[in-house]
Amino acid sequence: MTTTYAVLSEGLEKTYGEVHALRGLDLAVPEGAVCGLLGPNGAGKTTAVRILTTLTTPTGGRALVAGHDVTREPAAVRRAIGVTGQYASVDGDLTGRENLRLFARLAGLRGSAGRARADELLERFALDEAADRVASGWSGGMRRRLDLAAGLITHPRVLFLDEPTTGLDPSARERIWTAVRELADEGTTVLLTTQYLEEADRLADDIVVVDRGRAVANGAPAELKARIGSYAEVTVAEPAALAGAAVVLDQLTGGRPALDEDRLTVGVTVLDTGLTLPRIIRELDTAAVPVTDASLRPPTLDEVFLRLTRTPVTQKENAA
Template sequence: MTTTYAVLSEGLEKRFGDVHALRGLDLAVEQGTVCGILGPNGAGKTTAVRVLTTLTAPDSGTATVAGHDVRTDPGAVRRSIGVTGQATSVDGELSGRQNLRLFARLLRIRGAAGPARADELLERFELTEAADRPARTYSGGMRRRLDLAAGLLVRPAVLFLDEPTTGLDPYSRNQIRDAVRDLAGRGTTVLLTTQYLEEADQLADGIVLIDRGRAVVTGTPASLKARIGSYAEVVVTDASAMLPAAAVLDQLTGTEPALDHERRAVGAVAADPALTLPRIVLELDAAGVPVVDASLRPPTLDEVFLRLTDRRPAPATSPFKERAA
């Protein structure tokens, strides 16, 4: 079976003076999927999106979006994509309906098709009741939904969403997430950059983790979590038991435990798939460590992100140095 890629890049390079933003970026995003683009600040995510949306020309490498080359056929790329950036592009003095009709005219949607499509999207994003109010009176979530609607006027093959839910309340974030799921279900490929890692965990079929201008790891959320193993955590009865608990977890996992003094919790990544929770409890009991709770769970995507980009904050104190002192 032949895989169709909506976005495909090989060896993308981009410099801005002394800043090497992209260092051979490779991407392969299957058609009709949601791809989460993650990475620390300055990793190259925004530059990658600007190259793929033809706003910035790469210095070298190749990229196609919806089958069109970003260098040789940028017009076809633009006709095939929708883009929703971090800042909304709507005019606050115009109503929601007027905004969408204006965008439809700019996108050359002819005749009655433009107003009809605007009304369809207003209903789809639950904006019909507010459609004739000035957009400046909308809440943040409503403005984001209106902005997303504007990006869908032309039914894009590929939609780029750059931090679409930043600053929104939980209800509004869920509305945007539902819209993204619906789009993917209808065959639109979505490239999503987000600072909410749980959002990528919930929405993305695949994750591309970018660091220092390269795709350092790709895979499904589940496969990325499996790469770093499980996470063992113990909550003890009092602070004096934290160091003995850390010694047990260090021996069992082979990784330096982290101490959370506020919660009286000790945790460590457990790469050994044979390690079980009963064994952890037995070893703690044998060491005389009084335990309130113990767990062995899959890591969160936040923990995967910090570990695979090697951006983990250093512990304030080493439990073993602290014990020796």
């Protein structure tokens, strides 16, 4: 079956004078998927989103959103997307209901259609009880949910979320996560940029890691974790046993074990998905290595991120 992509870019480039914000960025986000766009500060994430939402034009390459070219058909792109920025765009002097009705009018939904859509979204995001209070008195989590609701006024095919849960407490963050997953289940494509690696792990079907303006890795969270392998660590009973433990782990993994004499541990990356903790313990026991503890754990997405983006960003690139 042919995959239909809601967001597609090929060789996307953007320069600001001598600053290369994007250096040939390729993206392919299937319809109905949640794609996490990750990268260090200055990697080019914000520039990519600005191009895809028609806020700036690319220097080179090509990008399609909802089947429309962002350069040649910007109006069609805008009609197909919703955007929720890092900071809430709601008017604190208006009530929640007035905010959504205003966004509805700006989007061309007038009269009863705009009022009905506003009421529907207030109920969906559990904001109906506070709907007639001015937004300045709402909590940060409520304002973020109102901002997300505003981005959905026109039933967008593609929703861009720029760090949607920055500064929120765990409970408010969980509410936003639930709402995003529900949107994806209903067929909305979501492109998410975030600094919370747990957020990407929880929400994203696929992740694109951007560094220095290029996509350096992409795949499902589990696939990216498998690329860098699990981590085996054993704690020995005495300093003299460190060398023996290192030999065993080297033979089992072909890696380069790291010894920590203070903690009496030996650790190594494990790329062999068939290697189990019981086997490691058996081999150590056969070699008469006295062990007090042993573990074999998969990497976190944080570790994947750090491994893939270890190259420092220069001052000029950071400016983008």
